[in-house]
Amino acid sequence: MVDVKKIKDNVAKVTSKISSGKVAPHKHCRVCQKAIPVNSDPRVCKAVECQEQNDKDKRNEKQMRIWMFIFFGIFAFIFLTSILRQVV
Numbered sequence: 831m832v833d834v835k836k837i838k839d840n841v842a843k844v845t846s847k848i849s850s851g852k853v854a855p856h857k858h859c860r861v862c863q864k865a866i867p868v869n870s871d872p873r874v875c876k877a878v879e880c881q882e883q884n885d886k887d888k889r890n891e892k893q894m895r896i897w898m899f900i901f902f903g904i905f906a907f908i909f910l911t912s913i914l915r916q917v918v
């Protein structure tokens with residue numbers, strides 16, 4: 831059986847904690863979701879694995895951006911040449 835009263839109690843406890851400001855504003859590590867200070871940058875905890883993962887993600891993101899740029903360039907080139915061909 832689900833104890834509705836207990837759940838309600840827990841919800842009330844959590845919401846009162848948040849509204850009373852007992853839970854300090856914080857972020858979560860984007861890798862392991864551990865609570866970290868708000869001003870931490872990059873958004874990862876101190877664990878080496880998380881920092882490595884973050885570096886890897888950053889590299890992937892950079893590479894992705896380059897590829898998107900290349901694809902956009904190709905697309906723009908095809909688009910422009912097709913327009914120019916119509917004009918001439």
Ligand SMILES: [Zn+2]
Pocket residue numbers: 859860861862863864874875876877880
């Ligand atoms: Zn972490």
